[in-house]
Amino acid sequence: EHDEQATRERGQALSQLRLSEERYRTVFDQSPAGLLLFDSELIVTRCNARLSELFHNPEEAIVGYDLHSLSEPGLAAAIGVARDGALGVFEGRFANPFNEGKELWISARTAPLFDACGRPAGGVGIIVDLTESKRAEELIERLAFNDTLTGLANRTLLRDRLRAALLGVARAHWQVAVLYVDLDRFAAVNDLVGHAGADRVLQEVAARLAPLVRATDTLARWGGDEFVVLLGDVNGEEAATRVAEQIAAALAAPWRIDGRQFALSASLGLAVAPHDGSDAATLLEHVAIAARRAKAAGGATFRFYDAEMGREVSERVRLEAELRVALERHEFVLYYQPQVDLARNEITGVEALVRWQHPQRGLLPPAAFLGLAESTGLIEQLTAWVVDEACGQAAAWRDQGAPQLRMAVNLSARDFRSERVVGLVAGALKRSGLAPSLLEVELTETAIVEDGAATARQLEALQDLGVTVALDDFGTGYSSLSHLRTLPISRVKIDRSFVSQVSDERRSAAIVGAMIDLIHSLGLEAIAEGIETQEDLNFLRGYACDLGQGYLFSRPL
């Protein structure tokens, strides 16, 4: 009876053991983590399918592997810890010995196993593959701090390094130099080799500059064709100058991309901390100003920042702020200069010329503020005001019973960029009730060249409104005769630089005569600008010039 009971119990224990063994096997085989067992000699005794997948090696080849041969010390230590009866962990890179040392990023946990008597008998390793997520993390890091095209540091990383370097300046009286490299005429290179080619040029610029900086310096791509070099702990201006010269020389070496040869140069700006600024933002701003100076001097050269440059820039910034205020407060006035029909000696129109009634500096001519208005885009607001005011004035004269005068207003190239100019003119005509045929817009050839097709379209739309178009400053710009033929132009204004010389220079006289003939042969009217003397006038009458404008008749009033 006793024996029977013992047999039954053993049977139950066995089947329970089998059940438990089966559960354990399922867990072992199906685990998404790689699992391996090793004995007290550190020989692998078993592994699961996931581990064999992870290590790129069949199970049979992993079983029997001696873990003493692991080259990764951290992982070897974690395994040793488990063999000695404790828990171990490891996370990091691991050169897979079963797959030509190909690198994996793993997280491993190890735990000891004991025999029936409680003695350590090897252990178990649980391994999770983190390679993909680490790669993603690294990619994010790279994208955040490196320029994707060149692999150089980006703005964020550069600013960071500069801040760190400036701490050294404050603490240890170091000098830190910043060098701004702006490639010259890169747009032309772009046209020559195309977008893909231009990308390769930028990559090669990075490759040419990289050897010139020390490992502790930072070479960064700042923007499109701009690079910045941070030289930590330099010996003053001389060392920075040397690097600048090396950069210029590296770029001067011949270029060949896609079988096309070309030359490249750069405008370089230099600034040294703490002399030219002690915080990153100031230093970067100053070095960019210096580079702009180098560019303004024709490029292929370098300039040190000096405080005078900063003053001029802050002057511009102030003027810009004032210009904004002036637009709000309507500090502008229009002066009008008559245009005279030369055959009948009769005023047929006026040109509106803007002035700025500056509260402190008095009446400013357009040359003092138009450039800034254009580069800042404020010109659009100014033009809107001018067109509105001019149309309103013309309508007022009409209502006072004055003879019908054509009103000419000047437009800038920049006005055509946003494609709002047609709507703006239409609005002004509507508000004033002025007949569209009494409004003329003047624009220079530069405006047409900048974006030919878009400008032509807008000019046609203006013509459809009934407005006429005059080509201003003819002869000074890109005088392409095809503009005269293809654009909806009614009048051409011969620039005053030609007109002022007709009476004392035979060649100028011949040119102006030929211009008038040409304009007439295209069925257009000629206006001479800047008529100052009776001789000028006589000459122009002789060539049957249609209209004239100038101090001889009247200054702008």
Ligand code: C2E
């Ligand atoms: P522009 O359109 O060629 O205007 C003629 C300029 O020549 C005016 O200078 C006028 O005062 C000047 N002028 C007229 N007759 C004579 C003369 O007999 N001798 C000399 N030496 N000069 C004469 P201003 O008013 O200083 O305007 C300069 C330029 O500014 C204009 O050249 C025009 O391009 C631009 N501008 C003027 N007003 C506006 C405006 O409202 N909007 C835009 N976008 N540009 C304007």
Ligand code: MG
């Ligand atoms: Mg004009």
Ligand code: MG
């Ligand atoms: Mg002109």
